[in-house]
Amino acid sequence: MSSDQEHSERRARIVQGIVDETGVNEEMIVNLVHTFYGKVRTDPLIGPIFERVIEDWDPHLAKMCDFWSSVMLMSGRYKGNPMIAHMRLKMVRPEHFERWLELFTETAAEVCPAAAAEAFVGRANNIARSLQLGMFYRAEKYPPPQARQDAP
Amino acid sequence: MTFVVTEACIKCKYMDCVEVCPVDCFYEGENMLVIHPDECIDCGVCEPECPAEAIKSDNESGLERWLALNAEYASKWPNITAKAAPPPDADKWKDVPNKFAEHFSEQPGSDHNADQSRAA
Numbered sequence: 001m002s003s004d005q006e007h008s009e010r011r012a013r014i015v016q017g018i019v020d021e022t023g024v025n026e027e028m029i030v031n032l033v034h035t036f037y038g039k040v041r042t043d044p045l046i047g048p049i050f051e052r053v054i055e056d057w058d059p060h061l062a063k064m065c066d067f068w069s070s071v072m073l074m075s076g077r078y079k080g081n082p083m084i085a086h087m088r089l090k091m092v093r094p095e096h097f098e099r100w101l102e103l104f105t106e107t108a109a110e111v112c113p114a115a116a117a118e119a120f121v122g123r124a125n126n127i128a129r130s131l132q133l134g135m136f137y138r139a140e141k142y143p144p145p146q147a148r149q150d151a152p
Numbered sequence: 153m154t155f156v157v158t159e160a161c162i163k164c165k166y167m168d169c170v171e172v173c174p175v176d177c178f179y180e181g182e183n184m185l186v187i188h189p190d191e192c193i194d195c196g197v198c199e200p201e202c203p204a205e206a207i208k209s210d211n212e213s214g215l216e217r218w219l220a221l222n223a224e225y226a227s228k229w230p231n232i233t234a235k236a237a238p239p240p241d242a243d244k245w246k247d248v249p250n251k252f253a254e255h256f257s258e259q260p261g262s263d264h265n266a267d268q269s270r271a272a
Contacts, residue, residue, distance in 0.1 A: 007166070007168055007203070010168075010203065011168070011172075011201065014200050014201065067174060070172070070174040070197065071174060071195045071197055074172045074197055074201070076171055076172055076174075078174045079174060079175075079176060079233070080174070080175065081175055081176070081191065082175060082193055083175065083190065083191050083193060123195060123196065126153065126193075126194040126195065126196065127193045127194060127195055129153055129194065130153050130154065130192065130193045130194035131193060133153065134190060
């Protein structure tokens with residue numbers, strides 16, 4: 001069970017299960033990412049934030065395709081720290097996440113079959129919630145270890 | 153929300169999770185890994201990857217103790233970003249109960265990538 005080959009076979013089976021269940025593939029990811037950010041850039045609420053932060057869109061879109069490929073198909077192509085990247089954006093508020101999710105959900109429904117759209121949106125919701133916890137609420141939820149040791 | 157590593161990881165430490173984690177949020181102890189709750193983005197990719205089924209969502213009840221342990225040791229142990237060789241006897245420990253009380257080590261993983269890939 002612990003040989004490399006057995007582990008990669010195991011991963012291939014898991015990924016195949018996701019593909020069979022949802023129909024997600026790389027082409028769909030590229031289409032979703034490009035269509036979605038096309039909408040984001042012209043959105044009155046969140047467009048200006050992205051235009052301010054993203055200097056060069058082609059590498060950003062490629063990075064987002066890598067991200068979604070890693071999340072949906074376990075490709076391991078993306079490695080980064082989105083939590084820190086988002087925490088630096090002091091102008092971002094919860095309503096911006098809400099709009100992001102609205103546009104993402106809308107785009108997924110347009111460009112993906114229902115099962116795939118559901119899978120993308122489910123992951124997006126979890127990730128958005130987690131980023132928001134880190135950006136807006138983390139301090140109460142995970143006090144630093146010293147604080148916990150001092151607690152009664 | 154975050155995922156947490158639980159008791160089943162102890163002495164198994166397969167590290168498949170490290171390979172698929174997009175945000176490199178695993179930290180390595182001598183015989184267990186933990187997830188940094190402030191860095192995990194809840195993408196869920198690692199959960200089905202774990203051969204020992206040690207990774208759980210903190211949505212599940214009864215994991216408070218493990219969440220606290222993950223948070224504590226993620227700040228003490230080194231970050232691990234590439235899978236190394238699991239312990240040679242990992243499979244033997246897979247379904248052994250009570251591993252935390254009997255085998256948990258507070259020691260950090262040392263030179264994990266270099267040493268263990270040479271050993272492999």
